[in-house]
Amino acid sequence: MHQTSNAGDILKATELLARERGLARVSTIRLNLAAWADLDPDEVRDEVLHAAQGTLAEGARIEIEVIDPHGRCADCGADFDPKTAALRCLACGSVRVRLEQDRQVTVASVE
């Protein structure tokens, strides 16, 4: 199984954050990977490095942290930690689940 992390979107978010902070260049990108997405951090790093070529983030160091966002079931209200991308409430099996982090990868910060 291979999932794409959509490096282009990550770069867009990175450039937005950099502009907000008035950075001319990005030296570090910190990414949060959702544990349920089951992505390979090394692959994500490679994809982002590749996508960063020719942008203000070219050559940036990429720090990746795998986080475990909580999910909450919209049907029974149970809180749980989703472990896979096949999101289901662990209590009642409902697929109407809301996540604290609903994207596979988010940009936590840039420097």
Ligand SMILES: [Zn+2]
């Ligand atoms: Zn439930």
